[in-house]
Amino acid sequence: MTVPRPLPAAPVEGTGSPASTKDRLLTAAANLLAEHGYEAVSIRAVTQAAGASVSAAHYHFGSKEALVRETLRSRIQPMNTRRLALLGALEAEGEPSVREIVEAFLRPALELSAGSDEAALTYRRLPASLHFMPLERVRGLYQEIFGEVAKRFLAALERALPGRSHASLPLAFQLGIGAMVHATGGHAESILGIEDPIEGDEMLAALARFVSQGILASCPLLELEGGADGPRRRP
Amino acid sequence: MTVPRPLPAAPVEGTGSPASTKDRLLTAAANLLAEHGYEAVSIRAVTQAAGASVSAAHYHFGSKEALVRETLRSRIQPMNTRRLALLGALEAEGEPSVREIVEAFLRPALELSAGSDEAALTYRRLPASLHFMPLERVRGLYQEIFGEVAKRFLAALERALPGRSHASLPLAFQLGIGAMVHATGGHAESILGIEDPIEGDEMLAALARFVSQGILASCPLLELEGGADGPRRRP
DNA sequence: GTCTATAGTTGGATAGAC
DNA sequence: GTCTATCCAACTATAGAC
Numbered sequence: 226m227t228v229p230r231p232l233p234a235a236p237v238e239g240t241g242s243p244a245s246t247k248d249r250l251l252t253a254a255a256n257l258l259a260e261h262g263y264e265a266v267s268i269r270a271v272t273q274a275a276g277a278s279v280s281a282a283h284y285h286f287g288s289k290e291a292l293v294r295e296t297l298r299s300r301i302q303p304m305n306t307r308r309l310a311l312l313g314a315l316e317a318e319g320e321p322s323v324r325e326i327v328e329a330f331l332r333p334a335l336e337l338s339a340g341s342d343e344a345a346l347t348y349r350r351l352p353a354s355l356h357f358m359p360l361e362r363v364r365g366l367y368q369e370i371f372g373e374v375a376k377r378f379l380a381a382l383e384r385a386l387p388g389r390s391h392a393s394l395p396l397a398f399q400l401g402i403g404a405m406v407h408a409t410g411g412h413a414e415s416i417l418g419i420e421d422p423i424e425g426d427e428m429l430a431a432l433a434r435f436v437s438q439g440i441l442a443s444c445p446l447l448e449l450e451g452g453a454d455g456p457r458r459r460p
Numbered sequence: 461m462t463v464p465r466p467l468p469a470a471p472v473e474g475t476g477s478p479a480s481t482k483d484r485l486l487t488a489a490a491n492l493l494a495e496h497g498y499e500a501v502s503i504r505a506v507t508q509a510a511g512a513s514v515s516a517a518h519y520h521f522g523s524k525e526a527l528v529r530e531t532l533r534s535r536i537q538p539m540n541t542r543r544l545a546l547l548g549a550l551e552a553e554g555e556p557s558v559r560e561i562v563e564a565f566l567r568p569a570l571e572l573s574a575g576s577d578e579a580a581l582t583y584r585r586l587p588a589s590l591h592f593m594p595l596e597r598v599r600g601l602y603q604e605i606f607g608e609v610a611k612r613f614l615a616a617l618e619r620a621l622p623g624r625s626h627a628s629l630p631l632a633f634q635l636g637i638g639a640m641v642h643a644t645g646g647h648a649e650s651i652l653g654i655e656d657p658i659e660g661d662e663m664l665a666a667l668a669r670f671v672s673q674g675i676l677a678s679c680p681l682l683e684l685e686g687g688a689d690g691p692r693r694r695p
Numbered sequence: 696g697t698c699t700a701t702a703g704t705t706g707g708a709t710a711g712a713c
Numbered sequence: 714g715t716c717t718a719t720c721c722a723a724c725t726a727t728a729g730a731c
Binding site for chain 2: 261262263264265356358393396397399400401402403404405406407408410423428431432434435436437438439440441442443
């Protein structure tokens, strides 16, 4: 007979609590996806790691693509929810600076990817796995996952940069995301032989410094036309 | 000392000149690799695109892995050669600024990836394809391809940043590479809905601004401790 | 050097029992 | 819901003709 299962709590691996097959599949898929990328991960490998059968995966998700989409959604959505929460809190307090806004964006990613357990490693590499997934299959996912976040953060940055050109802001924001993805993705060490893994807070500070200054530099001051009521800078 | 010299003519498809089977395979592999990534590209797809047979690929390269390694080498090495040449020219003229050094690094990548033909598209996405290749198989390739460049550029940046801490410089350099890879990789539009593809010179300027300012911000001025005989470094 | 043909493996997806 | 067993397609790699 069917044994009653525990409540479908948030999928937390590492705790003793037994998760549903569906959640175990999502967790295994996230881990493998982060490590090997879409194409290199087989349903068989996922189900094997999850202690389930191939058919279980097809029963719950219908296809490999759907499984992957669901996996990405389930892991990245909470990160973005937290981003929006942090930004909301900042804006409720007053007028956040560029640096504060940037940190609100970066912190959730770095918090979740801190440490050396499997979950952290997964969070560290999953964004890269998404961003460089060579598929048209996940195109729509971008807007769904990042649309709201991008809109809100860009608007906040614009407000934090009065009297400056915002023309390059989306690109600058994008460059910052690239820096973050690349930095957390774990390839930093590969090229430059950085042996220090650079832990969470230090990385957050370094990234925030780099990105916020980069954004500032990307938004030059607008020329004021003869008004005496504004500060001037040399070009 | 490295002297600037023209790029060794890369095998160009589409021109009347008939390329060897080996070169056609490399070109096809580069194109497909850039578009789909390692795992998604099959030897069959490569040989079909090159108008050759599967065995031809195995004859020339021995295995899929070797073909990919040779492909990456053949496309990225010239880019790095040009980087070193530009840096060498700068240093021969005087003491280059951070911005100039950064541009020397970025320009070859952006030049080769300018335009909308297939070769440009390949160069645009190939670095991302390498950086996020989920393989231990290409680990050694990093040092081989980027070791010299990283060493030379880091040294140049250190010289351009006297009286500043260089502790975060490797990381900052890495973040800059991440921004570039991400920016040229073509995923920028996906997230933020940037519809302007942002052409070569504009992208170079934006990237150089962003990265050089980020690097500057990452290297804070050192506290001078009253010594009259030069700047001090933190222990 | 380049081909055709094929061996041997692994992949995604499905059928049907329980 | 989850399993075992199976189908069929695609892959890497090799053998051997020319």
